[in-house]
Amino acid sequence: MLALIDSNNFFVSCERLFRPDLAGRPVVVLSSNDGCAVSRSNEAKALGIPMGAPIFKYRELFKRHGVVAFSANFELYGDISERISTLLTSITPHIENYSVDEAFLDLDNLDIKDYTKWGRAVRATVLQYIGIPVSIGIAPTKTLTKLAADWAKIHPETEGALHWPERDEGLLRSFDVHDVWGVGWRLAPQLKAQGVFTALDLSRMDPRHAQQLMGIHGRHMVYELGGTRCLPLQQRTKPQLVISRGRQFGRDTSDISVVEAAVTTMGVRAAQELRREGQLAYGIGVSLRTNRHKPGYTSSFEQMRLVAPTADTGVICSGLVKLVQKIFRPEYSYHKSEVYLYDLVSGTVIQTDVFGQVDISILERQAACMQALDAINAKHGPGSLRPATEAMSDRWQPRRDRLSPRYTSAWSDIPQATLSAVSNARIHATTVRASKSSGLDAAGS
Structure with a gap:
């Protein structure tokens, strides 16, 4: 049996965690550059605000109903997600962190007599220890846990948890086929043209026909809806072949220093992930794009192969800046950039070429420097030590005008509680009553 732990309206729930005054109020979290709604509270959904709604089209509605909008605080969301994952790992080590707000658990090695009660207990535990409401689906397959x-x-x-009944055709019939994991709006019209309108219809489809229409994952869908597991838990992902980072700029720019700063920041993030994965990169690449929604759209890409594989932030960022200088054109106004690390190899297995160009001692010194860099930034906060090019300009940064504090990742943003005189008097009165009831006076206590 499997369980899916799905955080409800996750980004909004994270914001409400430190703002209890927002309970019951419509809240949305916005995408990069504060453009669209990417997370909505139930109250916001009830107002008819769709996922991906452009904020400029809903300004009047926001004002009329007092909708509270936040810029995406990914530092906060990532930290809360890690806390939930750590808590779930204490329940079972057999866990797949599928996304920032979803995790699959394998329950086969747990002694569970009543799955519904177990699910409700886990939900209560997450709410008590983390403060995030979750919904839990329990079923023999991943696809059914999603439903x-x-x-x-x-x-x-x-009560937030459902153990999927065996062969429950009524429940399957209640789901539109586009609600099935892996179908969505792209494949749903094709299926409906074949007379497949519900999850039940899809479960009855000939697996061979489903594969012809949707590929191998179509066959897997049919089997999974029937209770046969085709998608195993993936606890350890395969090493990545490419690591990339890309961001839109806060505003289009023709200033090369702004682009260099943006690319350096992305290079720092990519190098950090490279080290977390225990890998080194032989190749780096940069792409620059103008705004595709404006006349004269253009994009350019350049890459280079390094003399030796590395995970050194300085080496990577220096190379990326050289690539920017090679492809940048001052007559263009750039809208977005991306960086790529490719030809990745394990940091523990390095092969020298016939000329012995890979100096292991250099790699060891780089690794020691990066270990110190990561330790300092972990202790004093991200960006405490960073390349000078990154610090040259923050003008590329996406708009985040409604950003909430970094409650859990910055000492300066830790929430402060103020004890009022009234509350202090009440505490004192309670202490006195408790002391008298125990036979002690206030002074003696």
Whole structure:
């Protein structure tokens, strides 16, 4: 049996965690550059605000109904996600962190007599220790756990957890085929043209026909809806072949120093991930793009192969800046950049070429420097030590005018509680009453 732990309206729930005054109010979290709604509270959904709604089209509605909008605080969301994952790992080590707000658990090695009670207990534990509401779907396959969690999310009588009944055709019939994991709006019209309108219809489809229409994952869908597991838990992902980072600029720019700073920042993030994965990169690349929604759209790309593989932030960022200088054109106004690290190899297995160009001692010194760099930034906060080019300009940064504090990742942003005189008097009165009831006076206590 598998379980899916799905955090409800995750980004909004993270914001509410430190703003209890927002309970019951419509709240949305916005995408990069504060453009669109990417997370909505139930109250915001009830107002008809769709996922991906451009904020400029809904300004009047926001004002009329007092909708609270936040810029995406990914530092906060990532930290809360890690806390949830750590808590779930204490329940079972067999966990797949599928996304920032979803995790699959393998329950086969747990002694669970009542899956529904177990699910409700886990939900209560996450709410108590982390403060985030979750919905839990329990079923023999990943696809069914998705449907079960979706059902639990919108049906209060489940108390946030649903154990999918065996061969329950009624539940399958209640889901539109586009709600099935892996179908979505792209494949749904093709399926409906074939007379497949519900999850039940899809479960009855000939697996061979499903594969012809949707590829091998179509066959897997049919089997999974029937209770046969095709998608195993993936606890350890395969080493990545490419690591990339890309961001839109806060505003289009023709200033090369702004582009260099942006590319350096992305290079820092990519190098950090490279080290976390225990890998080294032989190749680096940069792409620059203008705004595709404006006349004269253009893009350019350049790459280079390094003399030796590395995970050194300085080496990587220096190379990326050289690539920017090679492809940058001052007559263009750039909208977005991306960086790529490719030809990745394990940091523990390095092969020298016939000329012995890879100096292992240099790699060891680089590794020691990066270990010290990561330790300092972990202790004093991200960006405490960073390349000078990155610090040259923050003008490329996306707009985040409604950004909440970094409550859990910056000492300066830790929430402060103020004790009022009234509250202090109440505490004192309670202490006196408790002391008298125990036979002690206030002074003696």
